[in-house]
Amino acid sequence: MRRDGMFAVAKDQLDPLICELAHDGYTVIGPTIRDGAITYDEITSAAMLPRGWTQETDGGHYRLKRRTDDACFGFVVGPHSLKRYLFPSRLKLFSVTRDGQGGFSPDVEPPPAPKYAFVGVRSCDLAAVAVQDMVFNSEMPDPYYRQVREQMFVVAVNCAEPGGTCFCSSMDTGPRCSAGYDLAITELSTSFAMEVGSERGQAMLERVRHEEADANARHLVDLMMSTAAKHNMGRSLDTADLPEILMSNLEHRQWDQAGNRCLACANCTLVCPTCFCNNIYDRTDLSGDHADRYRNWGSCFALEFTYHTGGYIRSSRRARYRQWLTHKLASWHGQFGTSGCVGCGRCITWCPVGIDITVEATAIADDVRESLKRHGSGTKTEEADV
Ligand code: SF4
Ligand code: SF4
Numbered sequence: 001m002r003r004d005g006m007f008a009v010a011k012d013q014l015d016p017l018i019c020e021l022a023h024d025g026y027t028v029i030g031p032t033i034r035d036g037a038i039t040y041d042e043i044t045s046a047a048m049l050p051r052g053w054t055q056e057t058d059g060g061h062y063r064l065k066r067r068t069d070d071a072c073f074g075f076v077v078g079p080h081s082l083k084r085y086l087f088p089s090r091l092k093l094f095s096v097t098r099d100g101q102g103g104f105s106p107d108v109e110p111p112p113a114p115k116y117a118f119v120g121v122r123s124c125d126l127a128a129v130a131v132q133d134m135v136f137n138s139e140m141p142d143p144y145y146r147q148v149r150e151q152m153f154v155v156a157v158n159c160a161e162p163g164g165t166c167f168c169s170s171m172d173t174g175p176r177c178s179a180g181y182d183l184a185i186t187e188l189s190t191s192f193a194m195e196v197g198s199e200r201g202q203a204m205l206e207r208v209r210h211e212e213a214d215a216n217a218r219h220l221v222d223l224m225m226s227t228a229a230k231h232n233m234g235r236s237l238d239t240a241d242l243p244e245i246l247m248s249n250l251e252h253r254q255w256d257q258a259g260n261r262c263l264a265c266a267n268c269t270l271v272c273p274t275c276f277c278n279n280i281y282d283r284t285d286l287s288g289d290h291a292d293r294y295r296n297w298g299s300c301f302a303l304e305f306t307y308h309t310g311g312y313i314r315s316s317r318r319a320r321y322r323q324w325l326t327h328k329l330a331s332w333h334g335q336f337g338t339s340g341c342v343g344c345g346r347c348i349t350w351c352p353v354g355i356d357i358t359v360e361a362t363a364i365a366d367d368v369r370e371s372l373k374r375h376g377s378g379t380k381t382e383e384a385d386v
Pocket of ligand 2: 261262263264265266267268269301321350351352353354355
């Protein structure tokens with residue numbers, strides 16, 4: 001039976017927890033250092049975590065840095081998110097083979113989905129999974145996504161030290177995990193404060209040494225979370241009336257500013273944990289007897305992605321950047337009833353020219369709000385050019 005409350009777990013219990021998850025058949029995925037960044041990968045022990053490391057992030061800037069302590073989770077999100085596992089960048093959807101009688105025999109079984117346990121997941125990424133659920137796990141579910149989703153176990157981590165490009169508190173998605181986890185950790189100096197989010201989480205907690213957390217620990221966690229939310233966010237975004245402002249100002253001069261700098265490299269969409277655009281393509285072997293259908297990540301920044309019958313509907317980078325930003329912060333609300341941005345900051349960090357979604361949206365919103373104050377009307381320009 002699930003027990004509410006908070007539990008104190010010694011840091012040396014992280015290794016047994018990872019072993020217990022592996023024992024239950026999970027492939028354990030956690031943060032680890034690769035190629036100068038903290039990325040998700042398979043881990044088999046707590047020693048593989050980037051213990052004692054943190055990062056410095058800003059627009060177009062990411063550097064690993066040593067911490068002055070040996071915190072297990074003293075960093076925030078790297079370029080990877082759970083999207084890498086739930087919605088892989090390349091997935092075979094089905095195959096067909098000639099049956100020798102003039103027909104084809106299809107193999108439409110979805111590929112077997114691994115049973116993942118994710119360790120170290122942040123609240124923004126849990127919110128991103130909830131957003132992707134609306135695309136891949138609703139009335140027409142993607143069978144692979146659904147399998148991974150139903151089987152996965154999540155050990156989340158509350159962010160006490162948000163990064164330089166984080167703005168989850170503006171998007172109401174963090175820094176404290178509120179749903180979507182089995183266990184949630186807040187790292188204190190000598191122990192973890194652990195909260196239970198599901199029956200499975202409760203059963204797993206019972207398999208490691210723990211005790212009830214005292215009132216001091218509970219108070220400390222509350223204080224750390226409110227301080228992180230109020231004072232430590234690297235970025236912020238005023239989302240009040242933002243969808244209306246953006247959609248009513250599609251010819252604002254700020255779109256030129258961003259469009260002139262944007263390289264259309266698509267980095268922002270690749271690192272974004274909610275972006276879901278994809279391309280489908282077929283590949284046949286040389287004999288012509290066998291064909292596979294694949295799905296890979298697409299991007300609204302690619303010119304070919306904007307091709308509709310007869311031509312490209314967003315031929316300029318300005319139009320593609322505007323499409324992306326307005327989808328994230330405005331039209332997503334109409335489509336899904338929520339923002340498409342969870343404030344993880346990845347698109348800011350990994351944009352090679354440092355284009356910042358919070359700066360671009362704020363420049364337009366502030367200008368329009370100021371104009372409304374002065375003249376009682378904004379600069380409404382709904383027509384969108386390409
Ligand atoms: S738009 Fe940027 S900040 Fe928002 S969820 Fe995507 S990557 Fe994160
Ligand atoms: S906004 Fe930045 S990351 Fe996104 S396509 Fe343009 S240059 Fe690349």
